[in-house]
Amino acid sequence: MTLSLPYTIPPLDEHAAQQAAQRQDRLTKPTGALGQLEKLSIRLAAMTGRLDYRPDRRAVLVFAGDHGVTQQGISAYPADVTAQMVLNFLNGGAAINVFAAQMGARLRVIDAGVASTFSDDVRAHPAFIDGKIAHGTQDFSVGMAMTSAQAQASLALGARAFESVYADGLDIIALGEMGIGNSTSASAIIAAITGSEASLVTGRGTGITDETLSHKITLIERALTINAPAEIDTLMRVGGFEIGAIAGAIIAAAANRVPVVLNGLICTAGALIAAQIQPAVLGYLIAGHRGAEPGHRLALEHLGLDALLALNMRLGEGTGAVLAFPLIEAAMRALQEMATFSDAGVSDREGT
Numbered sequence: 001m002t003l004s005l006p007y008t009i010p011p012l013d014e015h016a017a018q019q020a021a022q023r024q025d026r027l028t029k030p031t032g033a034l035g036q037l038e039k040l041s042i043r044l045a046a047m048t049g050r051l052d053y054r055p056d057r058r059a060v061l062v063f064a065g066d067h068g069v070t071q072q073g074i075s076a077y078p079a080d081v082t083a084q085m086v087l088n089f090l091n092g093g094a095a096i097n098v099f100a101a102q103m104g105a106r107l108r109v110i111d112a113g114v115a116s117t118f119s120d121d122v123r124a125h126p127a128f129i130d131g132k133i134a135h136g137t138q139d140f141s142v143g144m145a146m147t148s149a150q151a152q153a154s155l156a157l158g159a160r161a162f163e164s165v166y167a168d169g170l171d172i173i174a175l176g177e178m179g180i181g182n183s184t185s186a187s188a189i190i191a192a193i194t195g196s197e198a199s200l201v202t203g204r205g206t207g208i209t210d211e212t213l214s215h216k217i218t219l220i221e222r223a224l225t226i227n228a229p230a231e232i233d234t235l236m237r238v239g240g241f242e243i244g245a246i247a248g249a250i251i252a253a254a255a256n257r258v259p260v261v262l263n264g265l266i267c268t269a270g271a272l273i274a275a276q277i278q279p280a281v282l283g284y285l286i287a288g289h290r291g292a293e294p295g296h297r298l299a300l301e302h303l304g305l306d307a308l309l310a311l312n313m314r315l316g317e318g319t320g321a322v323l324a325f326p327l328i329e330a331a332m333r334a335l336q337e338m339a340t341f342s343d344a345g346v347s348d349r350e351g352t
Helices: 012-025 036-048 068-072 080-090 093-103 148-166 182-194 208-226 232-238 241-255 265-277 279-284 294-303 319-323 325-337
Strands: 060-067 105-114 128-130 172-178 259-263 286-289
Touching: 012 325, 036 172, 036 279, 036 325, 060 080, 060 148, 060 319, 068 208, 068 319, 080 105, 080 172, 080 279, 093 105, 093 172, 093 319, 105 148, 105 241, 128 148, 148 241, 172 241, 172 265, 172 319, 172 325, 182 208, 182 232, 182 241, 182 265, 182 294, 208 232, 232 241, 232 265, 241 259, 241 265, 241 279, 241 325, 259 319, 265 279, 265 294, 279 286, 286 294, 319 325
Parallel strands: 060 105, 060 172, 105 128, 172 259, 259 286
Antiparallel strands: none
């Protein structure tokens, strides 16, 4: 089964990008002096087709899911923590709650496949989206992580979650996740798609010991062998429900010209899945930060993305993505509000 979503991703607006680049060259600064922010403003103009774009209406989607491979003892925390952290998100006690409130971003928490069953009160919470596909994936170290139907359902869930916040007005979306064991799944995805050795893309996740890290690498190597060819239909072979939902949200956002800010390792693995399905999503991705996990750097390189921040974070939840919002706003404000040389009566470069 070929995974897909009923979206057409528009081409980037090259005319808007050219206009942004020309204006950048006329602003009262040496060309390139704002570094990555200049490139970002040009990319944002291409994504949205607008030089007047502002990331004012913000949201962050946090997708949660459990992983059968945790039965193999690859995390420093029990699988119960996934459900407990979902409750913490809904009660406003997590880091993403703090940062989202600071950045003025609406938060939605999506149950893509948490192993626990939530109460009716939890499912009725206005910030909660109940999209449980199953009570966690299967253990991919002994077989496929999910069926093709489940993989398709995870993509559709992510698209539906995006549409739910887009309907209320949205200029930019940040993506986050929660799931004990999901760094193992993400590392397997990155190894499969980039062709890297499992040992090069696998990190300590929740802070595991050297012995557990070695075990984690062995399990990923086994999964890639058992589920070969893992570079085809990667999501159903070694993925997670929350990772598939991230990919679906990316595709839906790109189809609506909404810039997507990725968080860390797991979200970037979701972007690799999205790009497998619809390569055009690449033009709509922004790497919010570069995390501490080794696979994150390799995944970003494969996607051709430069991270805006490098804070050595490995928390997940979308924290590094929402922290990038002020830089994205600054990039557009500089483009729009700085004076040109002629406006300010400042001498331009000689020979121009």
